[in-house]
Amino acid sequence: MSDVLLAIRGLTKAYPGVVANSDVSFDIRPASVHALLGENGAGKSTLVKTIYGLVRPDAGSMTLAGRPYTPAEPRAARAAGVAMVFQHFSLFDALSVAENIALGMENPPPLRDLSSRIAQVSREYGLPLDPRRTVGDLSAGERQRVEIIRCLLQAPRLLIMDEPTSVLTPQEVDILFGTLRQLREEGTAILYISHKLEEIRALCEEATILRGGKVVATCDPRATSARQMAEMMVGGTLKTPARATIAGGEVVLEVQGLSAASPRQHGMALRDVTFSVSRGEVLGIGGVAGNGQDELLLALSGEMRTAPGMVRLGSDPIGRCSPSERRARGLLCAPEERMGHAAAPDMTLTENAFLTGRVRERLARGGFVDWTGARSFAERVIRGFDVRTPGPGAAARSLSGGNLQKFVIGREILQRPEVLVVNQPTWGVDAAAAASIRQALLDLASQGAAVVVVSQDLDELMEISDRFAALNEGRLSPARPARGLTVEEIGLMLGGAHGMEVAHAH
């Protein structure tokens, strides 16, 4: 079989309590882009880690170009011509681009020669990159170019890409697709993992769909609709969120000229951010990660204090108020990082419910915790938002990402906020849970609350926002009505393609 590059037969991998891959078989042909689709927890990550030598399968075999392929470690996989671009970038912030690339190579040439090779490859594939810059200062798109060039320098036969576009602006996605198509012309096979079905329809020739660790379907994405593919992934039909709009509510949250340095290393300072949200309205704030989203959330939640007048709730300046004071007044936040920020991983759901519900649900009396109240509050969240868990006594860590996210969002919604600010409400959450979270946010707005959704998922923002604004380098664009915005307009609001000046300089 000369037209198959990588043949996978009966791969099985079980972890304690869960079978990640069960009898997975499919073929990847050379000079093609093969999509791997599936919900979170469907086993995609385990599968690609097996191919890259990070995980050893319990059973099954792989054949690479007709020869048995059993990589014991990533080094062996790279030597065999398999390269991988990771979802969470495997980069080192404090090191330079050239050093980062050298770390991913078997026998890197001296740094000076390497720098000129990087420059050469980056020109060839239209991926502008300066080898001397420190990775911590690069944008998400530029960081990804570092990973891709690291792979390209090894001239791989198979390139694995795990969710490559989730952090890119539309213009950067175009650049990436150009590079991938060029690689395909040159004979490289690409295994492409993504949640974004329209992208897969535009790029891939074949798709394998995983559900519960098994291959449930294969299809030609060019001849299958995104909805059909989504339903194959979920194994059921999808509901589109619906809402009743209320128009002309009064302004509840007003942010005026908010400027603040980031409290974090390699963070982004906020520069003159101004916006307002009214009752019954959903404001979507888009932007590529690292452009000030975390800092904006900190300034709104009260974890970072600002000048009093920069943040107003109703007409009261609250820039100096603590998170608890803001909660008492009705401004609630759900941060992005579920484990450790939105929830304490090793504490029970009851305890986690108490942590944010204390003020508004009156769960503490005279310095003592009202455990009965906290438990019943946690139970209400679990029931109301279909959180799959044995009960309120379960540790937050034991919940899957989607279930914990439903709990975190539900916990805030049940406290009847005047304003709810959420960051990445459906990040890493499967489609069914994502739809129910979006529906809950819309329901909250139609009950008269103001909702601010910060997200990198543009489709999500277009689906639920009334108005849309973009964060770019700590500045917020003026908000525009979301209906009727085109992808190009949004892309330009997000700052276009980062670092393209370098490309034109060559």
Add this chain to the structure above:
Amino acid sequence: MDLSGISPVLLLASLIVASTPILLAALGELVVERSGVLNLGVEGMMITGAITGFATAVATGSPALGFLGAAVGGAALSVLFAVLVLWLKSNQVATGLALTLFGLGLASMVGQAYNGIRAPEMGDIAIPLLSDIPVLGPILFRHDWVVYLGVALVAGVWWFLNRSRAGLTLRAVGENHDAAHALGYHVLRLRFLAILFGGACAGLGGAYLSLVRVPQWTEGITAGAGWIALAIVVFASWRPLRLLLGAWLFGGISVLQLNLQAARVPIPVEVLSMAPYLVTILVLVLISSGRGRAALAAPGSLGQPFHASR
């Protein structure tokens, strides 16, 4: 008060000698911290090295073998730390503190038999020609071989970290251990080697106290030198060349306070002997507050346990 008794040349020469123990210990800790591990047990490893080195030197009559014994002793204690922290995933801060307490107790027990014995003498090596340069010669080039070794190790560590492939890997592991693991590097193996190196260096530093500076065994001989070494690593923002400057600065302060005491400066002796430690605290506060911290560039994974499964 009589400041004329303080000779600048002698002061600078003794500064270099006084800074050698903390330089050696700090250099080892710098490599450990660059690999992402925070070992607060420097004081314990130093004093263990001080007694094992002293015992070996007395038994063999050779100071050189004594230093070898000290390196082995310090490294042996660090193996305990490495196993606890790397494989049993214990908390690094707590384990490091325990290591210091354990090392102090162990050294005091082993040292019972060595009270009041003098260490074998170690001669100075005057480097031909260079040592004849006026002023600079006596300051820099008339010392024992361990002083030269310390400075050579600084250069060696600098070269290793910034020029060698293994050093780049070490920095990568300290910066982001998950990414290094994903690229197929052996995080725990590298950290184990770094911790061993740190233990050996701390041992050498301790032995320099018991074999050259004092030179005999007394209980609590390190007297907080390990903590100063830890502070210097932060002060130097994890860079070997700045570490040399930091060690000279702190060595200088401790020598100066001795000289000022001898010159009967009307400041209480207690305040003078507090000076190096006060400056240590001050430097740590200044450096870890607000803006200073961002400029510090601490290794990204410093102090975090590594779980290969994630």
